[in-house]
């Protein structure tokens with residue numbers, strides 16, 4: 139099965155107004171409604187043709203209020219088909235006088251079930267009978283990468299809330315969780331070979347740097363469980379091990395790898411051990427060991443994100459390190475930037491040797507890594523050049539610019555807690571992304587997709603993290619899925635209303651854009667703004 143975008147667009151145009159009202163986020167690529175009603179009742183039954191996760195699909199339908207027993211004469215049929223490369227998420231959902239038929243490959247079937255569950259949630263229910271209008275939906279995403287990055291280091295989320303987040307991502311057909319597991323305040327992933335990473339490095343968070351703070355991290359067993367849970371729901375988890383900067387937590391545990399601190403201004407060290415020593419062979423071996431354990435824990439990710447951001451804030455001490463001095467002489471490296479590039483290349487070799495692709499923040503786009511083998515995360519919204527140069531050079535890019543996709547930024551002009559940078563990240567801007575960039579067709583070809591990032595320096599509580607996330611993440615889901623011609627903020631807003639009620643019914647904290655809800659702030663609000671905030 140392969141869906142042509144041209145056909146989908148043509149079908150979409152033909153669908154007119156009613157299609158806008160299907161209660162589904164993200165809005166499907168093509169919807170064709172017709173006259174007629176199909177009534178399902180508990181005895182209608184469900185049948186599975188081909189191998190698939192029957193329990194998961196049954197559960198997805200039940201979540202929408204459609205409780206069906208397995209039966210050979212079922213009215214609802216899932217049929218597994220092989221899709222062409224690049225179309226694994228596509229599905230067709232047909233509701234007609236004959237019943238319901240959902241066709242797709244593994245992920246497509248799950249997405250078809252999710253869409254049917256949304257229709258069921260909104261459909262008239264009477265005496266156990268659920269009525270659906272006849273419709274044919276042909277759906278698949280605009281972008282392959284529809285992601286969310288969660289910073290677990292500055293504040294730790296933990297398994298229970300993380301699983302709930304993954305379930306919600308799946309509801310909106312988001313498919314990548316970029317797991318920022320390490321940073322200066324805390325190291326959150328168990329590494330068997332280096333137990334002090336978690337014994338020492340996982341204690342503390344952004345605002346609690348006591349050496350005896352509780353240890354907070356994911357065990358390898360938990361990680362395997364979370365990865366499998368996400369995978370079943372179409373969410374691939376991509377781990378980030380940030381290096382050579384943002385390294386304090388690891389260096390606190392193993393000080394022999396220290397490369398020097400983050401000099402915030404000349405007398406103040408923000409983080410005393412911000413970098414790994416980029417030139418010490420033992421440090422490279424240590425990082426190599428960590429990366430191979432990480433690769434084993436995330437076998438399907440195929441990508442390891444190596445960070446690479448903001449390293450220059452920790453360059454200050456590099457020229458004094460004996461290993462850096464001799465490396466520079468031996469390799470004829472002129473400056474710190476060249477040392478950083480050398481380090482990135484060595485790490486990329488290790489990642490590639492494990493069979494993984496390297497991903498990194500947009501700094502790595504200019505550090506000499508192989509263009510066809512590197513996934514770049516464009517975050518510096520004020521440096522559009524970086525995005526365009528990377529795309530023009532043929533590099534794959536995930537677009538996650540601070541504005542409008544950093545959820546630690548304010549979402550309402552009335553709020554005071556959170557970042558601003560010449561502006562904020564309100565829901566309509568999130569939804570509209572990336573149309574204002576006006577990328578050329580040639581550039582679009584290299585866009586892997588879109589991603590929101592939640593940095594947690596100012597999001598210490600789960601309530602606040604949810605408040606910053608929802609409903610903006612639902613807007614990212616539609617921006618990443620729905621073809622440009624089918625996006626419509628008015629329609630999205632209408633479909634959002636019942637979703638806000640749903641999220642609340644599940645105890646998820648949301649910002650209500652219709653009521654412009656007041657800010658939910660951390661226990662000690664306001665004072666501590668991020669170190670890189672631009673003065674306004």
Ligand code: TNX
Pocket residue numbers: 447448499517544546557593594595668670
């Ligand atoms: C910059 S974005 C960082 C993070 C901070 C974030 C705060 C990026 C690649 N690095 O370390 O948490 O700003 O918004």
